[in-house]
Amino acid sequence: xxxQRSIRELRDSITRQEVSVTEVVEGxxxxxxxxxxxxxxxxxxxxxxxxxxxxxxxxKLAQGxxxxxxxxxxxxxxxxxxxxxxxxxxxxxxxxxxYVPPYDATVVRSLKENGAIVVGxxxxxxxxxxxxxENSAYFPTRNPWDLExxxxxxxxxxxxxxxAWEVPGALxxxxxxxIRQPAAFCGVVGLKPTYGRVSRYGLVAFxxxxxxxxxxxxxxxxxxLLLQAIAGSDARDSTSVQRPVEDYLEDLGKDVEGFRIGVPxxxxxxxxxxxxxxxxxxxxxxxxxxxxxxxEVHLPHTEHAISTYYIIAPAEASSNLARYDGxxxxxxxxxxxxxxxxxxxxxxxxxxxxVKRRIMIGTYALSSGYYDAFFLxxxxxxxxxxxxxxEAFKExxxxxxxxxxxxxFKMGAKTTDPLQMYLMDVYTVTANLxxxxxxxxxxxxxxxxxxxxxxxxxxxxxxxxxxRLAHALEGELAVExxxxxxxx
Amino acid sequence: xxxxxxxxxxxxxxxxxxxxxxxxxxxxDPFQEILDYCAQLEALPTDTVEPTYHALDQERATPMRExxxxxxxxxxxxxxxxxxSSDEHFRVPAVIE
Numbered sequence: 062x063x064x065q066r067s068i069r070e071l072r073d074s075i076t077r078q079e080v081s082v083t084e085v086v087e088g089x090x091x092x093x094x095x096x097x098x099x100x101x102x103x104x105x106x107x108x109x110x111x112x113x114x115x116x117x118x119x120x121k122l123a124q125g126x127x128x129x130x131x132x133x134x135x136x137x138x139x140x141x142x143x144x145x146x147x148x149x150x151x152x153x154x155x156x157x158x159x160y161v162p163p164y165d166a167t168v169v170r171s172l173k174e175n176g177a178i179v180v181g182x183x184x185x186x187x188x189x190x191x192x193x194x195e196n197s198a199y200f201p202t203r204n205p206w207d208l209e210x211x212x213x214x215x216x217x218x219x220x221x222x223x224x225a226w227e228v229p230g231a232l233x234x235x236x237x238x239x240i241r242q243p244a245a246f247c248g249v250v251g252l253k254p255t256y257g258r259v260s261r262y263g264l265v266a267f268x269x270x271x272x273x274x275x276x277x278x279x280x281x282x283x284x285x286l287l288l289q290a291i292a293g294s295d296a297r298d299s300t301s302v303q304r305p306v307e308d309y310l311e312d313l314g315k316d317v318e319g320f321r322i323g324v325p326x327x328x329x330x331x332x333x334x335x336x337x338x339x340x341x342x343x344x345x346x347x348x349x350x351x352x353x354x355x356x357e358v359h360l361p362h363t364e365h366a367i368s369t370y371y372i373i374a375p376a377e378a379s380s381n382l383a384r385y386d387g388x389x390x391x392x393x394x395x396x397x398x399x400x401x402x403x404x405x406x407x408x409x410x411x412x413x414x415x416v417k418r419r420i421m422i423g424t425y426a427l428s429s430g431y432y433d434a435f436f437l438x439x440x441x442x443x444x445x446x447x448x449x450x451x452e453a454f455k456e457x458x459x460x461x462x463x464x465x466x467x468x469x470f471k472m473g474a475k476t477t478d479p480l481q482m483y484l485m486d487v488y489t490v491t492a493n494l495x496x497x498x499x500x501x502x503x504x505x506x507x508x509x510x511x512x513x514x515x516x517x518x519x520x521x522x523x524x525x526x527x528x529r530l531a532h533a534l535e536g537e538l539a540v541e542x543x544x545x546x547x548x549x
Numbered sequence: 550x551x552x553x554x555x556x557x558x559x560x561x562x563x564x565x566x567x568x569x570x571x572x573x574x575x576x577x578d579p580f581q582e583i584l585d586y587c588a589q590l591e592a593l594p595t596d597t598v599e600p601t602y603h604a605l606d607q608e609r610a611t612p613m614r615e616x617x618x619x620x621x622x623x624x625x626x627x628x629x630x631x632x633x634s635s636d637e638h639f640r641v642p643a644v645i646e
């Protein structure tokens with residue numbers, strides 16, 4: 062079955078011309094046709110343009126043209142908060158329901174230049190605000206391992222599409238865990254790179270000091286290849302870092318003996334599901350078996366991470382989302398009597414509940430009288446959280462622990478209690494606040510057959526070494542994949 | 550720190566958002582709960598701590614580039630998503646009587 066193949070396998074088959082790009086694309090479009098009604102991972106599927114691109118690539122291959130793209134003929138999904146030229150980009154919001162961008166995000170341009178085929182836009186929580194994809198203004202995405210459960214969020218569409226084999230790889234964005242948490246919930250690999258490693262040009266801004274685009278796929282190798290294609294500095298994003306991009310593939314397969322692994326005791330405190338703890342501890346033993354040196358470390362300010370994040374991220378969001386006023390693009394209410402009224406109507410009718418809540422929290426935290434107690438205070442605690450990492454990374458090369466405190470939860474279970482939803486991000490937000498890379502790796506399945514993901518975090522710009530460790534652990538764990546709920 | 554309905558209305562006004570009385574009623578409790586949770590930071594001593602606004606302060610070069618004219622969107626492209634436009638302009642309700 063073509064749709065069960067990894068990017069690595071597909072790439073080899075296409076290069077050797079054992080399979081045409083059209084066959085690959087048709088294979089995945091067929092799979093999307095079969096699964097989409099159940100999974101609902103896509104806000105749009107671009108079947109015709111995907112077929113046309115496939116034909117064009119096949120013609121080039123038939124003429125013996127050497128194609129040097131890293132991803133020639135590989136179908137990918139792109140989260141719908143990443144703009145795509147001539148393809149509607151909604152951010153999962155009604156306010157952008159009819160927005161058709163006139164340009165590609167830099168990462169989309171990089172994918173295309175490398176021969177990848179964008180087959181669709183993946184569902185997400187509105188403006189990437191959420192941990193379950195239930196905040197999409199259009200419909201919720203379902204977890205392919207249990208259709209009554211959430212896929213995580215906010216990149217839930219990207220993760221579910223990869224898990225259900227609707228695409229072999231996808232891009233997501235991660236502001237507080239939005240790649241890693243859905244990757245863990247869906248049993249796929251997801252990487253949030255170092256802040257600044259990947260251009261944010263064309264990523265619709267949520268919290269600009271935290272947002273980062275990253276890849277999701279079914280293996281570490283595939284994630285490394287996708288990162289290779291999108292990493293690098295960009296003149297259009299002044300926060301992208303001018304630093305050479307490493308070769309993320311060349312060290313995959315090398316041993317990891319002597320790597321120093323820190324296990325933060327704060328990540329195994331109360332509130333962690335015992336099945337997740339057991340699976341993660343089992344994986345840590347495997348790391349020891351691979352010759353890694355494991356030791357306990359401390360991140361003493363972890364208990365303040367959620368408070369810090371849920372002040373800073375909404376504060377930045379309240380500023381970034383001020384641009385939605387119904388003037389240049391987006392929803393405009395027809396019943397406004399004057400300009401001021403038009404702004405208020407567009408925003409009040411166009412934004413969903415959670416987005417409004419975060420704009421309100423952010424505006425409150427930045428407002429005169431509360432700025433010092435909230436935004437300034439949180440920005441200082443951000444320094445403490447970052448220093449926790451700097452201290453830990455003096456002693457160890459990596460931190461390993463869980464990605465999520467709970468298994469994928471039932472749809473609707475947390476929608477009425479936003480704070481409970483926020484607490485899902487406890488192990489992921491600190492990487493964004495400190496700007497370090499983090500990777501979610503499947504490490505087992507629960508008794509109910511739900512995926513469990515561990516998390517590896519590394520110092521700034523250590524993606525190559527991080528992927529090397531994850532690749533070694535992935536091989537050692539050799540997690541057996543039960544049959545998907547959608548295939549039963 | 551109990552937040553009053555009046556304060557919430559003020560924040561909504563600053564945010565250019567409107568809530569119906571029923572929406573406001575549903576909004577208050579979770580908002581209060583989140584603020585209370587976030588206010589836990591207050592207990593942490595931070596008098597001598599510098600704030601962090603950017604994760605990579607040392608590497609944040611934001612290099613200046615040559616100020617060269619480059620191709621940009623045409624006004625047709627820029628106006629394509631506008632809810633209302635006229636000639637080469639975005640159109641909004643009258644501001645001046």
